[in-house]
Amino acid sequence: MSRLLLLNGPNLGILGRREPEIYGTDTLADIEKAVAEEVADRGWTVSSVQDDSEGTLVRAVNDHPDTVGAIVNPGALMIAGWSLRDALAAYPRPWIEVHLSNVWARESFRHESVIAPLAGGVVVGLGAYGYRLAAKALLHLVPE
Template sequence: MDELLLMNGPNLGILGKREVEVYGTSTLADIEALVAAEVAGRGWRVTSVQHDCEGELIRTLQDSYDTVGAIINPGALMIAGWSLRDALANYPRPWIEVHLSNVWAREQFRHESVLAPLATGVIVGLGADGYRLAAQALLHQIPA
């Protein structure tokens, strides 16, 4: 069975409790189930990880080169996660950067992602549904 990496960065482990007016009421478990349901028809299994530490995310990514692709919400690491950027530059599969909120409608410091230029695509501002759309995009990007 093929494996899809679902990787979430700092502060995303408290989704559903964290600023629900910005991030919504879906928990990370809800999002994991949403993505798993979306890719089940292809026979993909979702491996979901969340770390608040950039180094742990890098280690996870480096241990996941055999996955079919990835959906990554780096959280605030999109702004200055240069080590994560270097690790993503070496990740050999397609990956989609996802953000629950519309980062361009928020504070100025959130308006640039150091990771986005490496991503296959970027989805922002669609809440938990953005993860489902990222899964659909990867299903189209990755040959059966």
């Protein structure tokens, strides 16, 4: 069975109670379940990693080169997560960057992602549904 890497960065482990007016009320467990449902028909399972430490996320990317692809919400690491960027540059599969909020409608420091230029696509501002869209995109990008 093939696995999809679902990678979530700092503060995403507290979704559901973290500023719900910005990030919504879905928990990370809800998102993991939704992604798993989206890819189940292809026979994919989901390997989910969330951590507040960039080093742990780098290790997760480096430890999962055999996955079919990845959905990555780097959180604030999009701004200056250079080691995460380098790990994703070496990741051999397609991946999609996701952000729950529309980062360009928020503070100016959120307007640039150091990892987005490497991504197969970027989904922003659609809340938890953005993860489903990223999963659909990977189903399209990864040959059967």
